[in-house]
Amino acid sequence: MSYTIVLLVVTFVASLGGLLLFIWSMSKGLFGSADAASRVIFGAKEVGLIEEPAARTAEDQDDLQETMNRTGHTGEFSILSPEEADERTQQDESGRWPVLLSIGFAVLWLVLASIFGLIASIKLHVPDWLTGEAWLTFGRIRPAHLNAVAYGWCSLAAFGVALWLMPRLLRTPLVGGKTAAVGALLWGLGVTAGITAILTGHSAGLEWLEFPWQCDVPMVIGGTMMGVALLRTLRNRRVEHLYVSVWYIAAGLIWLPILLSVANWPGLHFGVQQAAMNWWYGHNVLGLWFTPIGLAAIYYFIPKVLGKPIHSYNLSLIGFWTLAFFYSQVGGHHLIGGPVPGWLISLSIVQSMMMIVPVTAVAINQHRTSWGHLGALRHSPTLRFVVFGGMMYTLASVQGSIESLRMVNTVTHFTHYTVAHAHLGLYGFFSMVMFGAIYFMLPRVLDWEWPSARLISAHFWLVIGGFTIYFVGLSTGGWLQGLAMLDAARPFMDSVNITKPYLLVRTIGGTLMTLGHLVFAVHVGMMLTRRGGQRSGATLLRHRAGTPVSSPVIAGGAA
C-alpha cells in the first residue's frame, strides 16, 4: 500500500522537478531573446509580408496581403530582399529528392490506407462481404489500415515535412540529401514488407507493432539516416536562435528510432509486461513522434503564412518540455481495469491530466497568433488545413485527458469511441496539418504552381465533411455501445446491435474522406508531372515588398 503511493509520489515529484529545472534553465538563456527567436523564420525586414504558395492567383495573394494589412500590420517594412529570396529558394530546393520521395510515397500509402480502412469499415456492418479470401478478412485489413496510415502515410509525410522545414528553419541547405533519400527508400521498403506480412498472416500480433521485427530493421535504419542528415544540417546552421519547430523536429527524430528499437526488440517482452510496453509504445509514437512533427508544422506555417511572429515564444518552449514529460508516461491508461499494477495506471491517469498544460500552451499560442486574422483563411488553403488541424489538436488532447478518467474510461474502454478518438488525433489533427504543409511545400520544392484551386477546395470540403460525419457518428455509437455493455441486465448482443446504424454512418464519412484523398492524390500527381494551365508566377518565391504598397510586387530576376 504505502509502497505503491511512495512510488507514485516519487515518479511524480521527479517529473515535476525535472520540468521545473528545464523551464528554469530555458528562461535563463531566453530572457530578452525570445522576440528575436520568434523572428528567426522571417527575413531581416520580412515581418508583415504574407507567404502562401498555395494561394494560386495574384488576386488571391493580394487579398491575403490586404487582409493582413488591414487586421494586423505592425508598420514594419515587409520586404524580402533579392538575396534572402535567393537563399530561401536554395534551401527550399536543397532537399528536393528526399522530400519528393517521402511525400510521393506518403500519398500513395494514404490512398491504399483509405481503401483498407473503407473495406474494414464496411465489413463491420456487412460481415459476409469478401469473406472468401484470407487476406481480405477483417482481422488483417484493419491492422493493414492502421499500419499503412501510421507508418506509410503519416510517418513518410512527417519525414518529408521535416526534411523540407529544417533547411528553412536553420537557413542552410540540407546536408546529406542522398543519405536522406536512401533512408526514405529504406523506410518505404520496410513498410511495404510489413503490410505484406500482415495481409499474408505473418503479423507479430501486437497493436501498433504488427510488423515482424525483420521489417522494422530497415525502418529503424532508414529513419536514423534521415535523422542523421537533419542533425548534420543542424550542426551547419546559420541562425542565432533555434526556432521552436527545430526543438520539436530534432527531438522527434531522436525519439523515433529509440521507440521502435525498444518496442520491437525480439524475444524480450512477454505477458503483462508486454502489454505495458505495448501501450508505452502505442502512445509514445503518437506523443513523441507524430505530435512533435505536427506541432512543429503548426508553429511554422501559421506565423509564416500570416507574416506575423508567434504570440509567445517562451510559452511554446514550456509547451515543448511539458509535452515531452507528461506525454511520455500516459500509455498505461489503455489498460485501466486490466491485470497490470495499479500504480502504473494511476501514474498514467495523472500524467494524462497534466497534458492539459502543454495543450493549453499550444492553444493559447495558436489562437493568439491567428485570432483577428480569420479572414485570411478564405485566401489561404495552407492556413485552412493547418488551423483546422490545430483546433483538432486541442480538442483531441482535452478529450484524451477526460477519457483517461476512470469514470469516463469505464464507458468508453473497449468501444468504438476510442477508435473515433484515435482518428480525431491522427486524422483531424496530424493528417490535416500535413495536408496544409504539403500544399505549401510542393510549389516551393518544384518551383511550380498547384494546377487547380478547385481541386484544393474539393479536397478540403470532402475531408472536413467526411471526417465530421465519421467522428460524430462513431463517437455516439461507441458511447451507446459502452453504456449497453455496462448494463448487466442487457444481453451483450444489445451492444452489438446498437452500433450498427452508427457503423454505417462511419462508412459514409469514410467514403467522403477517401474521395477527398483521391482528389488530393490526383492533384499531387499532376503537380509532380508538372501539369496545369497558365502560370501567373504569382505564387513563386521572388523578392517582394508588402508595404507601403499594399499588394506584393512581383519583381522578376531573383531565384
Next chain:
Amino acid sequence: MKRDQKVDVTRLIAGALAIVAFSIVVLVVMPYVLTERTPGSDKPAAYTDAQAKGRAVYIANGCVYCHSQQPRDPSIAPDGQRGWGRPSVPDDYVHDRPHLLGTMRTGPDLFNIAVRQPSRDWHLGHLYQPRAYSPGSTMPAFPFLFAERHGALQSGDIEILLPPGVAPAGVRIVAREEAKRLVDYLLALDHSYPVDPSVRRRRIR
C-alpha cells in the same frame, strides 16, 4: 553567442534522451521487474503444440481486434455477471508471447470461452458461419478455414454439422488444419482456476 547555441543543442538532445529514458524505466523496465511469477504455481498450463498453432491462427487472422482477454473487476464492469470469469491476474499470462489482452469488445471477452462454450462442433460451425449460431452477430465468416467436399469424405476429414441451409446444397463442409487448431486454442481458454487473493489485491490497489 556561439557558446549559447551549443548549449541549446546539448540541452535539447540531453533532455530528449533523459525524458525517453525515464519513461522507459517507468513503463517498461519497472513492469518487467515487478511482474514476476508467483512461485510454485502450475496454473495456467503451458500451451500444447496444437494449442500454440491455434494461437498463431488467432493472431494471423486478427481475432484480437474484436475480442479482449481480460475480464475486469466487478467494481468496474459486470464482466463476471456475463460469465466472462474472475478478474485476470498477471500470472494468467505467463505463457503469452505475444500478449493478446485486446482493446476492443466488438465481440465478447474470450478469456474463459472454453468454460462458456465447451463444444468443439459449436466452435467449428460458428467459425464457418457465425450468424447461423448467433443471430445479429457482426463477426466475419471464415470459409477459408474450411474445405468443401462434393462427394465422399476423405480420411481424416471432420465434417462440420451445420444447421440446415447454411452450406450450399449437396456440399459437405470439412475443417482445415487451421480451423481445428484454432478451436484447440479456444478450448484452452479456461482461466477458471482459483488464484491467490493477495495477488488480486495487489493488482487492484
